[in-house]
Amino acid sequence: MPDFPNIIVLAIPFFIGAMLVELFVTTREKFKETKGYQPKDAFASIAMGLGNVFLGFLSKAIVLGSFFLVYEHFRLFTIPVAWWGFVLLFFADDISYYWFHRISHECRLFWASHVVHHSSQHYNLSTALRQTWSGGFYSFIFWLWLPLLGFHPAMIMLQMSISLLYQFWIHTEAINKLPKWFEAIFNTPSHHRVHHGSNPIYLDRNHAGILIIWDKLFGTFQPELETEKVQYGLVKNINTYNPVKIAFVEWAHMLKDAFTGKKSLKDRWHYLTKPPGWKHDGTGKLSEDLRKEWLDAMDN
Template structure:
């Protein structure tokens, strides 16, 4: 087993210093229109991050066990630990993250854990720490094909950490745009602000981890529009700073929808499989419905195909 360091733990001082710098910067006149930091919101985000790290000791043990089980017994090839294999793994991990992230917005069972990250109505570096307490126990299924292919489990976990670390800095309003070539290839604060928007035109867009190319390839890319300021949070905000509620309230609502009332077994299952907003009686609205309504009423704001 290669002995790779847990870079997330080493990065904690960097997280703290970065948030302190951002807090200072957002008090300047230039950023008076940003929401900046709100004490209760930031504390809630940090509490969610600490809970994620604590529960991560258990969830990562399960993930490692699953990866090792597949790698030792079912792998198709043996990919050596080498520089070129890390290049391949970079792309393999990133597309795995894209599909995990996209499905987390299109399937309520995964949304129940991922919604935590979108629950803040603020957007700053502390928002990056607002992580799920439950997703780590089952979201890893999107990466199971990597040990099956022959990538060593330790390599996979390291690359997953690198991806998570990269995504920290894009949670800010203090950076407007990166150079055009960078915006074209990589996930940036501008691209990710869109992802956190509750505006209809921004819903379920820009699922990238590190590379924005997957969104452009699979039709989920949306540039940040100058005339459509991002409104952060959820379509229906939960309005709480209680970490327990933030972590589990969507699980409660999902099970309530699935198991209460008179419904067919198919409809009960659909409440966990279908996208958020789906209702068995046809009264629900999905993100595509909200986006189409927005485009119909604001045709002059129709976004360009290319950012």
């Protein structure tokens, strides 16, 4: 068992220092038009992050156990803990993250945990800490093919942490655009601002972890438009700073939709598997419907 450090826990002092620097920078004149830091919102995000770390000790035991089960009994190859193994893993992990992230926007069962990260109407480094309390217990299924291929579970966990650590710094308005070559290849603050937008044109776009190339390859890329300022949050905001409500309000709404009222078994199942906004009576609007309406309005 390779002895890799828990880099997320080690990075906590860096998170705190970076937020203090960002707070100083964004209080300057040029950022007065942004929402910046709002104390209650920032503390709610930090509370969500701490809860994620504490629950992570339990969820990571389940994840590691599942990875080891696949690795020890079903792996097809044995990829050594070597530099070239980490190079392969970098790309394998990143495409796994892309599909996990995309499905988390397209399937309500996964959205129920992921919505936590989008629930803030502010966008700053504290928003990066607004992490799920439930997703860690089942989202790992998108990475099960990695131990099956032969990547050691410890390698996978380390690379997943590296990806999460990378995504911290892109949650800011203090960085506008980076050099074109970097914007073309990597996920950046500009790309990720789009992802957090509730504007119809920005919904369900830019699901990248580290490399933005996956969005460009699979048709989910949207550049940040100078003519369309990003409005952060949800299509219907939850308007609460209570960490418990933030963590579980969408679970409550989803389960109510699925298991109450007169509906067919098929419709109940669809409330778990269809995208957010779907309704069995046809009155719901999906993000693609809202985007089409927005584009039609722009053309007229």
